[in-house]
Amino acid sequence: MAAFRMTECIRKTKNGIALTDEEIRSMVDGIVGKNGMEKIAEYQLAAWLMAVCFRGLTDHETAVLTMAMRDSGQTMSYPTLGTVVDKHSTGGVGDKTTLILAPIVAACGVPMPKMSGRGLGHTGGTIDKLESIPGLTTALEPERFLKLAEAVGCAVAMQTGNLAPADKKLYALRDVTETVTSIPLICASIMSKKLATGADCILLDVKVGSGAFMKTDEDAAELARLMLAAASADGKKCTAILTDMDRPLGYCIGNALEVEEAVRVLRGEEKGALSELCVTLAAELLMMAGKGSLEECHDMAEQAIASGAALDKFRAMVSGQGGDASIADDLTKLPQPECSRVLYAEKDGWIAAMESEEIGRACVTLGAGRMTMEDTIDPAAGIRLHVQLGDAVKSGDPLLTMYAQSEQKLDDAVQKLNGTIVISEERIAPNPLVHAKYSNA
Numbered sequence: 001m002a003a004f005r006m007t008e009c010i011r012k013t014k015n016g017i018a019l020t021d022e023e024i025r026s027m028v029d030g031i032v033g034k035n036g037m038e039k040i041a042e043y044q045l046a047a048w049l050m051a052v053c054f055r056g057l058t059d060h061e062t063a064v065l066t067m068a069m070r071d072s073g074q075t076m077s078y079p080t081l082g083t084v085v086d087k088h089s090t091g092g093v094g095d096k097t098t099l100i101l102a103p104i105v106a107a108c109g110v111p112m113p114k115m116s117g118r119g120l121g122h123t124g125g126t127i128d129k130l131e132s133i134p135g136l137t138t139a140l141e142p143e144r145f146l147k148l149a150e151a152v153g154c155a156v157a158m159q160t161g162n163l164a165p166a167d168k169k170l171y172a173l174r175d176v177t178e179t180v181t182s183i184p185l186i187c188a189s190i191m192s193k194k195l196a197t198g199a200d201c202i203l204l205d206v207k208v209g210s211g212a213f214m215k216t217d218e219d220a221a222e223l224a225r226l227m228l229a230a231a232s233a234d235g236k237k238c239t240a241i242l243t244d245m246d247r248p249l250g251y252c253i254g255n256a257l258e259v260e261e262a263v264r265v266l267r268g269e270e271k272g273a274l275s276e277l278c279v280t281l282a283a284e285l286l287m288m289a290g291k292g293s294l295e296e297c298h299d300m301a302e303q304a305i306a307s308g309a310a311l312d313k314f315r316a317m318v319s320g321q322g323g324d325a326s327i328a329d330d331l332t333k334l335p336q337p338e339c340s341r342v343l344y345a346e347k348d349g350w351i352a353a354m355e356s357e358e359i360g361r362a363c364v365t366l367g368a369g370r371m372t373m374e375d376t377i378d379p380a381a382g383i384r385l386h387v388q389l390g391d392a393v394k395s396g397d398p399l400l401t402m403y404a405q406s407e408q409k410l411d412d413a414v415q416k417l418n419g420t421i422v423i424s425e426e427r428i429a430p431n432p433l434v435h436a437k438y439s440n441a
């Protein structure tokens with residue numbers, strides 16, 4: 001085998017020449033310094049990442065890179081659990097689906113042990129949301145995680161540093177070199193972690209719209225195609241659903257607020273877009289796990305909410321992770337904010353647009369999110385929307401309530417929220433929640 005030279009990889013990618021499988025595997029070994037490879041300098045990796053942004057990778061290179069990144073650290077398996085499912089969302093505003101979906105699927109007899117991450121920038125993270133529940137920990141040792149998945153059927157743990165460590169390194173570099181948006185790199189990043197976590201069936205919720213990484217259906221479809229190909233290369237069943245992120249998902253954005261909304265959906269009290277999406281996603285997962293036709297699985301998921309079985313699973317998961325499960329019966333036990341302020345409609349009309357990315361950024365200003373991984377977050381901060389796309393409003397109607405620990409934070413967020421909720425004189429029909437679906441089965 002020829003000696004590995006990173007400069008050669010940069011030259012080839014820069015000139016649109018495909019790397020060999022061996023070069024890609026050696027490069028990933030060099031990212032984490034394993035299999036006898038010396039660590040590759042960050043400036044060389046950064047140059048290669050930029051070359052990928054301009055020239056792309058072939059489908060084959062993307063699949064080989066994904067597998068090599070999967071194998072860069074620990075990989076998991078669940079021999080005692082039978083068919084295990086997993087879901088990944090590409091990141092959005094107000095996306096609390098995991099908190100609802102995992103208990104629904106577990107209540108239907110399909111285990112969903114899930115590794116999740118923290119929020120960064122304008123998008124939230126499931127770990128931060130769950131940790132707003134008093135006492136709850138997501139730092140679960142593998143043994144405790146597995147035991148909980150066996151006993152309850154669902155558990156959500158913080159992703160360990162040893163899962164796809166090559167992605168950790170590359171992601172940090174992409175973040176500071178403006179190379180996050182390359183579709184093959186996003187595919188390899190997401191799928192290396194998903195494949196390392198070892199589920200048999202994977203559902204990808206690819207968000208598309210103003211609040212998402214993918215701004216157009218074309219880009220989202222391309223990302224879905226690449227991710228399905230990577231799943232196929234690893235012998236996993238995979239479905240990708242393109243869902244609308246031209247609006248925040250549901251009414252609440254912010255950690256404790258989103259837990260509250262998730263509980264309301266699980267109680268069957270909230271029936272809008274969020275609940276619909278969770279039932280749709282649950283039906284797909286149950287069908288992939290062999291529980292019946294899509295229609296049967298849809299009914300099963302609805303029944304899990306109506307019977308209270310999904311809420312029971314949520315309680316069991318929370319207490320299994322050391323949290324106070326009584327929050328499911330008394331939502332005032334969740335962290336409460338110091339201050340709040342309502343913003344009102346300034347004219348009559350219909351809600352025509354909601355800039356979800358800007359609304360997400362306003363939530364960061366309020367304290368609900370972080371701009372760097374070192375920032376601390378305020379679990380009670382965030383925004384409660386009082387309207388959804390397409391709703392009729394009158395001048396003076398409340399549009400949203402902001403929550404924070406200080407009046408200053410509310411003042412700062414008001415600036416960011418200016419013009420983010422657009423009222424038109426005619427009703428504009430909102431996009432459908434589900435734009436498209438692709439499957440490798």
Ligand code: URA
Binds near residue numbers: 213
């Ligand atoms: N989420 C990831 O894990 N990686 C990306 O590159 C983008 C979103």
